[in-house]
Amino acid sequence: LIELFCREKPIDQDQLQTRYNTLTKERDQLQTSYNTLTRERDQLQTTYNTLTKERDQLQTRFNTLTKDRDQLQTTYNTLTKERDQLQTKYNTLTKERDQLQTSNNTLTEERDQLQKEIERLKQSSVEKGESNSLMTVLFDSLLTKARNVQLTVCPQGWKKLGSSCYYVSTESKSWEESRQDCRNRGAELVVINSQEKQVFNWLCGRKSYVWIGLTDSVTEGTWKWVDDTPLTTKYWNTGHGEPNGGGAENCVYFYSWTSDKGEWWDYDCSYKYKWICEK
Structure with a gap:
């Protein structure tokens, strides 16, 4: 072994230095590359x-713009709906105005014709030497009526009978709620004080239950109309002994059978029926 060891050549110091320098250089290059990559x-x-921050900011702006757009769309839809409602009201008012103008023209023409007829009759009376006081009173009465012709045009959805307008509801409510609805419309529950007004088949149809403006809720057994007038003309269903409800039935509804006219029934005021308004 000693002999073998002695045979090996000793390591050259210069070679070691060279290898060291090379490794050092490579290390420095690697460190530089590492620093550059870092x-x-x-x-x-x-x-x-x-970029992440900018993306988040853009997302926030996008969400805000989306919300603003939705709010604007809602506002637009609301304004469009209000515009359409106003247009409908405008069209309705225009139609009512035209109807009023037509009625006014018709009434004016009728008044003028009445005045001409009165003057003609007066002239004829004078020519015939008639000075009867009754004739004079009649002429004056006709003249007053002609001068005081009043315009009566019913609102849209109402029907005219005589000098009054009538509205029949499409929904059902209690007697008090029905009366309040009529008041909100500038009217009252209908007062039936004549045979002409009792025949409501043409207005609400047969076999219809409708509240009318008659009650004894203030004093039991004392029936009064909503205008505080006492009950005189009566159309009770006597076949069933109406009114027969006592203190439990203080309001009246109109019911039309297959006959030409309907009849009255007293009933619980809280029950829900349709109703008729009059003005």
């Missing part, structure tokens, strides 16, 4: 963070 990584991380 710096590039940090720059990329910074860029990434910046």
Whole structure:
């Protein structure tokens, strides 16, 4: 072994130095590359963070704009609906105005014709030497009526009978609620004080239950109309002994059978029926 060891050549110090220098240089290059990559990584991380922040800001702006757009769309839809409602009201008012104008023209023409007829009759009376006081009173009465012709045009959805307008509901409510609805319309529950007004088949149809403005809720057994007038003309269903409800039935509804006229029934005021308004 000693002999073998002695045979090996000793390591040259210069070679070792060269190898050391080479390794040192490679290490420094690797360190430089590492530093460069680390710096590039940090720059990329910074860029990434910046882009993420900008993306989040854009997302927030997008959400805000989307919300604003939805609010504007809602406002637009509301304004469009209000515009359409106003247009409908305008069309209705225009139609009512035209109807009023037509009725006014008709009434004016009728008044003028009445005045001409009165003057003609007066002239004829004078020519015939008639000075009867009754004739004079009649002429004056006709003249007053002609001068005081009043315009009566019913609102849309109402029907005219005589000098009054009538509205029949399409829904059902209690007697008090029905009366309040009529008041909200500038009217009252209908007062039936004549045979002409009792025949409501033409207005509400047969086999219809409708509240009318008659009650004894103030004093049991004392029936009064909503205008505080006492009951005189009566159309009770006597075949069933109406009114027969006592204190439990203080309001009256109109019911039309297959006959030409309907009859009255007293009933619980809280029950829900249709109703008729009059003005």
